Structure formats: structure tokens, C-alpha cells
Amino acid sequence: MTDKKIDQNSEDTHELILFRELSAKDSVKYEAEPLQYVDQEDKINMVYEIVPFGGNYLYSLLIKNQSADPITELKIRINIPVFFRLCRSTPPTVTIESLKTENESDNGITEEKQVKMEFELLNGNSQKQINLYLCPLFLEKNGNIRSFITFVNNADYIRAIDTDSIKVELNPFSIERKIIPQSEIKRFLEKPWIKKANKSIGIDIDGVFDENYFFEQIVRTIQLSNFQLILKNQNNKISWFCGTDLVSGNDILVIGQIVAGKIEWLAASANPHLLISILTNFVNVFTREMILLGHISSIDQVYPLECKYCGNTLPYFPGRGKSIECNKCNYEQIIWN
Incomplete structure (x- = not known):
């Protein structure tokens, strides 16, 4: 009897051991998977370029998070030359500060502007x-554009990356007059490789705006750059000019006009960089002449007529303190007070 009880106990014990072993094996299936650390190094990238955009330049910066985890507390800093004015940006909420840096090449000081913006999260x-629309203020200048960002990564460390510098040069031009028949104007503008751009401004003057007088000032501004007058319509306040840039060899067609109280220059050429230089020069020369003639006292009385939201040319020059609606994006804005 005793031996039988011992055998029974052995069998019970053996069954118990088997059950315990089976339970241990089964429990492995339900263990939580270990957390994996994803290294975000080299997975946060920036793609950037600067290209002509009408009468201005567009600097675009694309920040790409190619990892599975988010980054937080993004701080973006973009250094731009002082000869650029920030016309508008997307996103629109930015701050601009003056910046002075040491120039290692000549041990001098370089003045720049720094555009700042912040984002809480990038999934x-x-x-x-990010887009910066940059309006040149002067010609025959050069400088650099460079971007810097800092962020907190998935390991809760602050990381910083930057881009290489993009050199920007606003080269001078030299125009040789070119005579073309009036019938060639339309054909020139319809060529598929021809780019077009314009600058439209309004000026704050005392008294009545004399369209005939200021139209003649527009014509004079264009002729000072040695363009050949092709056609002039005094009644409609519009004129056409043509010339060839001796530096690049490109032909340029220029239109000067007054419409709805706006002073406008339009230019067409195969070279978009040349268009920006020429239009910038027209605005600068016209502004300087207006100051010398006593019509305005400073450049602050000259107002660019570009929509602050989309960049489209506004339909007319509104009165002081009057709002105007963009006919492209319907954004309502006040140009001057």
C-alpha cells in the first residue's frame, strides 16, 4: 500500500511539473515586445533652392522628417542678405532681426537679416x-542665404542641422538699343521660352496725380537705361521699348504704363534673372528722380502694389487708409496709412 501511494504521488508530481513547464512556454507568447529605439540621425533633411519668381526671388526650404517618430520644438533661422526685403512668406508668421557676422575672408563684418519662425511639432x-519671397533693393550686390534648424528628437536631445550657403549675385546689365517692327511685339511675347515679370507701385504725393506728367517720367526712366522706344500711346498712357543686354546677349521687351493710378513696368525676356535686375533698376531710378524733383521726400512714400498674401498685382492704388481686395485671393488689405 505504501509503495502504491508513493507511485501515485510521483505521477501527480510529474503531472504538476509538466503543467508548470507548459505554462512557462505558453506565457512567452503574451510577453510585451521590447521597445525599439529609432535613431533619427540622417533622417531629418532639408531641401532648399532660390529661383526667380516674377520680379522677385523665391527661397524655398523643405524640412523632411523621414523617421517614424515626431520631432518637436522646431526653431528655424534663415539668414538673408541686407539687399533683400521680405515681401511675404508662407507661413506668414515670422520675425526679422538684424544680424552682424564676421567675414573670415577679409576679417570684416557682414550685415545680414535673420528670419525666424517656430513650430511645436513635425510628425x-x-x-x-517654408517659402520666402524676396524683393531685391539694390543691384551689383552679392551675399549668401543659409538656413539653420534646431529640434528635440525622439530621445529628448536637442539636435541642430544647417544647409550650405547659396550665393546670390545681382549682376549689372548693359543695354544696346534694338529696333523692331510693331508687329514683332506680339510674336515676341508669345514665344514659349519667354518669361514675363512686372513691378507696380503707387506714390504718396501732395495734390492731384497728373497721369500725363508721371507717364513721361516712366518713359524717361526706361530711356535712361538705353532702351529703344518702339511705340507710344499717349492717350492710353502705355509705351513699348526694346533692347539687347550686352552681358547676357538676351533681348528684352519693356512696357511702361499708368493704369488705375498705378505706375507700372512690365518686362519680357528669356532670362528671368535679367528681368529682376531691370525691374529693380526701374523702380530705384524712378524713386531717385522723384526725390530729386521734390515730389517725394523719401523712399517710404513709394508703395509696392503686390498682394501681401498671394503676391498678385493689386487692381489699383487705393487712397490713404483705404482697404483693397485682391482680385485673385480676395484678401483685403491696407497699403498705406
Whole structure:
């Protein structure tokens, strides 16, 4: 009897051991998977370029988070030369500060502007597009554009990356007059490789705006750059000019006009960089002449007529303190007070 009880106990014990072993094996299936650390190094990238955009330049910066995890507390800093004015940006909420840096090449000081913006979050596998629309203020200048960002990564460390510098040169031009028949104007503008751009301004003057007088000032501004007058319509306040740039060899067609109280220059050429230089020069020369003639006292009385939201040319020059609606994006804005 005793031996039988011992055998029974052995069998019970053996069954118990088997059960315990089976339970241990089964429990492995339900263990939580270990957390994986995803290294975000080299997965946060910036793609950037500067290209002509009408009468201005567009600097675009694309921040790409190619990791699965988000990054937080993004701080973007973009250094631009002082000869650029920030016309508008997307996103529109930015701050601009003056900046002085040491120039290692000549041990001098370089003055720049720094555009700043911040974002709380950039999710994994997503991107953020930043656009700066830059209006040149002077010609025959050169400088650099460079971007810097800092962020907190998925390991709660602050990381910093930057781009290479893009050199920007606003080269001078030299115009040789070119005579073309009036019938060639339309054919020139319809060529598929021809780019077009314009500058439209309003000026704050005392008294009545004399369209005939200021139209003649527009014509004079264009002729000072040695363009050949092709056609002039005094009644409609519009004139056409043509010339060839001796530096690049490109032909340029220029239109000067007054419409709805706006002073406008339009230019067409195969070279978009040349268009920006020529239009910038027209505005600068016209402004300088207006100051010398006593019509205005400073450049602050000259107002660019570009929509602050989309960049489209506004339909007319509104009165002081009057709002105007863009006929493209319907954004309502006040140009001057």
C-alpha cells in the first residue's frame, strides 16, 4: 500500500511539473515586445533652392522628417542678405532681426537679416514647406542665404542641422538699343521660352496725380537705361521699348504704363534673372528722380502694389487708409496709412 501511494504521488508530481513547464512556454507568447529605439540621425533633411519668381526671388526650404517618430520644438533661422526685403512668406508668421557676422575672408563684418519662425511639432514621415519671397533693393550686390534648424528628437536631445550657403549675385546689365517692327511685339511675347515679370507701385504725393506728367517720367526712366522706344500711346498712357543686354546677349521687351493710378513696368525676356535686375533698376531710378524733383521726400512714400498674401498685382492704388481686395485671393488689405 505504501509503495502504491508513493507511485501515485510521483505521477501527480510529474503531472504538476509538466503543467508548470507548459505554462512557462505558453506565457512567452503574451510577453510585451521590447521597445525599439529609432535613431533619427540622417533622417531629418532639408531641401532648399532660390529661383526667380516674377520680379522677385523665391527661397524655398523643405524640412523632411523621414523617421517614424515626431520631432518637436522646431526653431528655424534663415539668414538673408541686407539687399533683400521680405515681401511675404508662407507661413506668414515670422520675425526679422538684424544680424552682424564676421567675414573670415577679409576679417570684416557682414550685415545680414535673420528670419525666424517656430513650430511645436513635425510628425513622423511628414514635411514642412517654408517659402520666402524676396524683393531685391539694390543691384551689383552679392551675399549668401543659409538656413539653420534646431529640434528635440525622439530621445529628448536637442539636435541642430544647417544647409550650405547659396550665393546670390545681382549682376549689372548693359543695354544696346534694338529696333523692331510693331508687329514683332506680339510674336515676341508669345514665344514659349519667354518669361514675363512686372513691378507696380503707387506714390504718396501732395495734390492731384497728373497721369500725363508721371507717364513721361516712366518713359524717361526706361530711356535712361538705353532702351529703344518702339511705340507710344499717349492717350492710353502705355509705351513699348526694346533692347539687347550686352552681358547676357538676351533681348528684352519693356512696357511702361499708368493704369488705375498705378505706375507700372512690365518686362519680357528669356532670362528671368535679367528681368529682376531691370525691374529693380526701374523702380530705384524712378524713386531717385522723384526725390530729386521734390515730389517725394523719401523712399517710404513709394508703395509696392503686390498682394501681401498671394503676391498678385493689386487692381489699383487705393487712397490713404483705404482697404483693397485682391482680385485673385480676395484678401483685403491696407497699403498705406
